[in-house]
Amino acid sequence: MNTQRTSATKRGFTLMELMVAMAVTTIIVTVLVSITSIALDTWNRSRSELRASRQAKSMIDVMARDFEALVTRRGNTNEWLSAVTDTSEAKSTSMESTNASKLIFFTAATDRYNGEIGKTADLGGDVSCVAYGLKYKDPIDSGSSGFETFVLNRLLVNPDETFNKLLGKTNVVDELPKCTVKLDEPTNFVCENIYQFTITFHVQVSQTSTSTPPVTTLVNVPLKLGKTNAGQTTNSFKIKGTGIESGYAGGTVSPDELKGGRITAMEISATVISDFGVDQLKRRKFSGSQQAEFLAKNSYQYTKLVQIPTM
Numbered sequence: 001m002n003t004q005r006t007s008a009t010k011r012g013f014t015l016m017e018l019m020v021a022m023a024v025t026t027i028i029v030t031v032l033v034s035i036t037s038i039a040l041d042t043w044n045r046s047r048s049e050l051r052a053s054r055q056a057k058s059m060i061d062v063m064a065r066d067f068e069a070l071v072t073r074r075g076n077t078n079e080w081l082s083a084v085t086d087t088s089e090a091k092s093t094s095m096e097s098t099n100a101s102k103l104i105f106f107t108a109a110t111d112r113y114n115g116e117i118g119k120t121a122d123l124g125g126d127v128s129c130v131a132y133g134l135k136y137k138d139p140i141d142s143g144s145s146g147f148e149t150f151v152l153n154r155l156l157v158n159p160d161e162t163f164n165k166l167l168g169k170t171n172v173v174d175e176l177p178k179c180t181v182k183l184d185e186p187t188n189f190v191c192e193n194i195y196q197f198t199i200t201f202h203v204q205v206s207q208t209s210t211s212t213p214p215v216t217t218l219v220n221v222p223l224k225l226g227k228t229n230a231g232q233t234t235n236s237f238k239i240k241g242t243g244i245e246s247g248y249a250g251g252t253v254s255p256d257e258l259k260g261g262r263i264t265a266m267e268i269s270a271t272v273i274s275d276f277g278v279d280q281l282k283r284r285k286f287s288g289s290q291q292a293e294f295l296a297k298n299s300y301q302y303t304k305l306v307q308i309p310t311m
Contacts, residue, residue, distance in 0.1 A: 044276075048274035048275065048276065049274075049300055051274070051275065052193065052272040052273075052274060052299075052300040053272075053300070053302070055191040055192065055193050055194065055272050056191075056194075056270050056272050056300070056302035057302075058190055058191040059152055059190055059191045059194055059197070059270055060268050060270060060302060060304045062154060062190055063132065063154075063268055064268065064304055064306045065109075065110070066105070066107045066109060066130050067107070067266050067268075067306045067308060068306060068307070068308070068309070069107045069108040069109065069110070069309075070105060070106070070107055070263075070308055070309065071105075071106040071107055071108055071127050072106070072239050072241075073241055074241055074242075074243075075241055076168075076241030076242075077170055077240065077241055077242060078167070078168055078169065078170065078240065078241045079169060079170055079171060079172050079238060079239075079240050080105060080106050080239045080240065080241070081103075081104070081105035081106070081237075081238060081239040082102075082103070082104045082105070082171075082172055082173050082236075082238050083101050083102070083103050083104075083105075083199060083201075083225055083236065083237040083238070084101065084102050084173070084235070084236045084237075085099065085100070085101055085225055085226060085227055085235045085236070086100060086101065086102050087099065087100045087227070089133075089134070089135040089136065090134040090135055090136055090150060090196075091136055092136050092148065092150075092281045092282070093282075094281050094282075094284055094285050094286055095281055095286050095291060095294075097134060097136075097150065097195055097196045098195075098196045098227075098271075099196040099197065099198045099225075099226055099227065100134040100196060100197065101132070101134075101197070101198075101199055101225050102131070102132070102133050102173070103130075103131060103132040103133075103199070104129065104130070104131045104132075104172050104173060104176060105129070105130060105239075106127055106128070106129055106130075106162070106166075106167070107127075107128060107129075107130055108126050108127060108128070109128040109130060109156055111156065112126075112128045112156065112158050112159060113158055113159075123158070123159070123160045124159065124160070125159025125160060125162070125163055126159060127159055127162060127163070127167065128156060128157055128158060128159050128162050129156075129157040129162045129166045129172070129176075129179075130154060130155065130156050130157070131154070131155040131157075131176055131183050132152065132153070132154055132155075132190075133152070133153055133155075133183050133184070134150060134151070134152050134153075134194060134196075134197065135150075135151055135153070135184065136148055136149070136150055136151070137149075137151050137184075138151075139151050139186060139189050139192055140186050146282075148282075149192045149193055149278045150192065150193055150194050150195050150273065150278075151189065151191075151192050151194075152190045152191055152192070152194045152197070153183050153184060153185075153188040153189055153190060154188055154190045155176075155179075155181060155182070155183040155188050156188075157176075157179050157181070161179055161180060165178055165179055166179070170240075193272050193273045193274070193275070193277075193278055194270055194271070194272060195271045195272065195273045195295070195299060196270070196271045197268065197269065197270040197271070198224060198225060198226065198268075198269040198270075199224075199225045199237075199266060199267070199268060199269075200222050200223065200224040200225070200266065200267040200269070201222070201223045201224075201225070201237055201263055201266055202220055202221070202222050202223075202263065202264050202265040202266065202267065203220070203221045203222075203223060203244065203258065203261040203262065203263055203264070204218055204219070204220055204221075204261055204262050204263075204264045205218070205219045205220075205221050205253050205257050205258060205260070205261040206218055206219075206257070206260065206261070207219055207252075207253070207257060219252070219253065220264070221253050221258070221261070222267075223237060223246060223248050225237055232248070233248075234246045234247040234248040235247045239263070242259070243259035243260055243261075244258055244259050244260075244261055244263075245259065246258060263308045264307070264308060265305055265306060265307050265308055266305075266306045266308060267303060267304070267305050267306070268303065268304050268305075268306065269301070269302070269303045270301070270302050270303075271295070271299050271300070271301055271302075272299060272300050272302065273295075273298055273299045274298050274299070274300075276298060277294070277295075277297075277298030277299060280294070280298065
């Protein structure tokens, strides 16, 4: 009896049992690996979208506050807002920004004098000048460091310097470099990975018919700042004391009608590239449809409409 028990206890698995066990184990491991891979991809996408959302929010919220406090005055020759399309500095070795603007305008910025309004640092005045620019660079180091990305900077010129150097000028773009602080300085950093941003100016234009009696109607004209002036796109948009000046041509609105119009709102649109996408820009070259496919997979779109006080 002892010999029989010993033989039974030493009996091993059959080949068929081992094969079944291995097959089941393989299926379980494959399912776990697939689930883990899907979970990691989902986490990475969510993380990239969350970071892109934060970048876009940093940009759009700051720009919206400045636009909401836009300052313009009629009855003079001064320039109050200048928006010009310029992508010359917003490009990597593999891809150039599809749209970028140099914005300069006057506003009642609440963060003037480092937010110490009414304190000792406040030298008086409430009209500041702000400028925005997009550039492919290192956010910290001005040289080539290998950490370049699309960086949006914001320059705030305090009211005292704005009054002495910028207010009353007919071309603020030429006068801005004379200010103490420069737009490209790291202290003016707002956010990174902004591949492109587009400003659409909604202009309310008054049109009078040739009928008898004449009928006056208000027409809303959305003018998007872009590389060409085809359709309702313009490569420059300026607000002066004499009215609106734009490179927009064609359509049902004449230059004189547009000049007498007023801005009712501005739409800010931004494309944010993920960190992975920025890294790929440094390693790959894009041609033809590859750029559109790359952006579709590695970028996120954000838009905000900002109401403007009556001009």
